[in-house]
Amino acid sequence: MDKVLQAGRLDLMTLKSYVKPHMLVLFAGIAIFMGFSVENSMSIAFGSMIGFLFVSYPFALAERDNLNTLYATLPVSKVKMVIGRYLFAAVIVFIGMASGSVMSVFAMLVDKKPVDLKVIVITAASFFVAFVLLFCIQFPLYYKLGYAKGRLVVFIPLMLISAVGLFVGNNIKDTAVWTKLIAAAQWVEAHPQGFAAVVFLAVVVSVVVSIFASVKLSAKNEY
DSSP: OHHHHHHHHHHHHHTTTTOOHHHHHHHHHHHHHHHHHTOTHHHHHHHHHHHHHHTTHHHHHHHHHTHHHHHHHSSSOHHHHHHHHHHHHHHHHHHHHHHHHHHHHHHHHHTTOOOOHHHHHHHHHHHHHHHHHHHHHHHHHHHHHOHHHHHHHHHHHHHHHHHHHHHHHTTOTTSHHHHHHHHHHHHHHHOHHHHHHHHHHHHHHHHHHHHHHHHHHHHTOOO
8 A cells, every 4th residue: 555655646746846836826716716706616616627637747747758667667566556646636636626615615705605515515526526537537548548649539539428418408408308317316316325325336436447447558558
């Protein structure tokens, strides 16, 4: 476990030269502004998104500066290096989500709106799960194709899925599919613990499968 933590810490150290205090102040200001001007939950979305943007930095820097050669000389197995990178990504997304949540509460207090911690926790957890699932899709492709090619391969399907989802979302009202979605939402509202358990299990399975795929693909790389 110590080796995994060390691998995650190594990825974290690669960000130190790129994440400056003035950047964090700027991000916080934007998050608070979004919480005021749009919805308070947008601060959580923005914070989570910023965290998610940083999770791919180790891949980008390793490819640009040929750091994979350095990683190969370290006394850490590739399996632990991969798991450490997933741990790093989860921590970074969590920090972004938590920061966004704090900014959301701050915006509510300043705007004199009631602070519903239950809604904030559910919203924050939803964004955390969504971005964890996203990097579980991205990472195996980065290990297989490299950052430059993998980013393009990931970006195009996500844009297509978003476009299709937006189109379908605007055209399924008053249809049988819409009725089923309403019924599903009612079930979730009536069984929040059961739904949370299903989501947790899905996330765990997704992470395990993604790590397994990344380890296999990483083992095929020649450094």
